[in-house]
Amino acid sequence: METKRLNEEELNTAVAILKADGLVAFPTETVYGLGANALSEKAVKRVFAVKGRPTDNPLIVHITGFNQVKTYVDNIHPLAEQLTEKYWPGPLTLVCQTKKDAFPAVVSAGLSTVSFRMPNNDKTLALLNASGLPLVGPSANTSGKPSPTSSEHVYHDLNGKIEGILEDGSTAIGVESTVLDISDPNQPPMILRPGAITKEQLEQDLGIEIAVDKHLIKESEAPKSPGMKYKHYSPDTRVMMIRENDWEKAIAAARQQALKVGVMAGPTIVNQVQQNVTTVFTYADDSVEAATKGLFAGLRALDETNPKLDVIYVATFPEKDLGVAYMNRLKKAADQQYFE
Incomplete structure (x- = not known):
């Protein structure tokens, strides 16, 4: 398989690939994501296969804003809209309770929750808007290895395994988004994975205390968010x-x-x-x-x-x-x- 390196003038090519259940890596402000149609079980299963990713590790769904979230979510947390107005587009992922059968079970690793994010990257937002699709977007690398912060890293890991890479140089932040669990509207938000949006920042902006889940998931446990396993991001050395x-x-x-x-x-x-x-x-x-x-x-x-x-x-x-x-x-x- 030829992996095409696509510029923004070739956005239509990327859209066509995604609509045909193909895979396109896309840039964000955090790391590059491996994009696939989140509504297609076939496409999402290919993401797990290409990455060598354990199927108990749920995926983040990338969308264009809060209105799209409301399409899929049940029991929206009272702070959800405030959080999206403040931090989207940006490096904040929200774990929400989703409507039954909103996504194929493989997206959520069988859980009743799905994570959502609106990335702060013009090319990827254009891709989301042009395709009209919610896109899963785990890091575009071999599972367990250091996440890709440039298109070169993606090409190194996935050349010949995916249809395309939407190119945009190096990412600005360099680590994945903060993951905030707001799946229970009766409970305060909890950080499942730290990122560029910090506990202190959230507490100051929301005026409430934010809990942090410091429990590292064992191999036998199912994580609620990506990045909760013990060993991750590891080179061979x-x-x-x-x-x-x-x-x-x-x-x-x-x-x-x-x-x-x-x-x-x-x-x-x-x-x-x-x-x-x-x-x-x-x-x-x-x-x-x-x-x-x-x-x-x-x-x-x-x-x-x-x-x-x-x-x-x-x-x-x-x-x-x-x-x-x-x-x-x-x-x-x-x-x-x-x-x-």
Whole structure:
């Protein structure tokens, strides 16, 4: 199968592919999504097959706004419209109770809830509007590996497996959306997956306390949201988290064991350690925003280093504001392993 790399002038080609139950990867502000007609069981099953994604992992449905959500949702939460007015289009996914048979069961992994998002990307919004379809859009990569933040990452993983990629360079944020459970109209919202829209931001804007589900789903359990499994976003190379004060010890230990080490960090740390490691991936600056944007790209780049690295050391950040989302992804990529 030829994977076509499509520009915005070829939007009609992308629409035709989707209407024929084909797959088109699309850009968002977070990561690239693997698009398929959410109303077609055949198309959605292809998404799981192409990604190698476990069928107990539900998908997010991408739509054009709150009016489209109302078509599919039962028992709408009293805060739903306020949330969409404030944050859509944007990196907020809402888990809602859906009407019976609104979507094929494979979309929700058999649950009675479905997650919805309106992405903040002009090309993808144009695709949604032109197709008139709700589109599932899990990350456009091999399941469990670092999410794709550029069309090149998508092409690397899925070339020859999908019909098209709607191209738009690199994504702005770099990690997936915040997932907020509002499926019970009688309960306050709960964050199932942290993202760029933070708990603090939601609490300030809504004037209520927001709960956070910190339970990491075991392999035997069915997640309510994508990204709740223990190990995720992982390259083949072992990843280890390095706390701010442990870099000297970590580098010394690696040298003693003659390990080939790659380092992912901001310029300050990289400048301190790069003479003593095999290779580095430097974030644009020392901020958590730059680290978040560069995390998945860095994991991919260092995983493909030749000769193969023994371990990738990655800088940690305080778990506050955007640092919560960054550390959530990093902990899963590292299988919770810190240098001790």
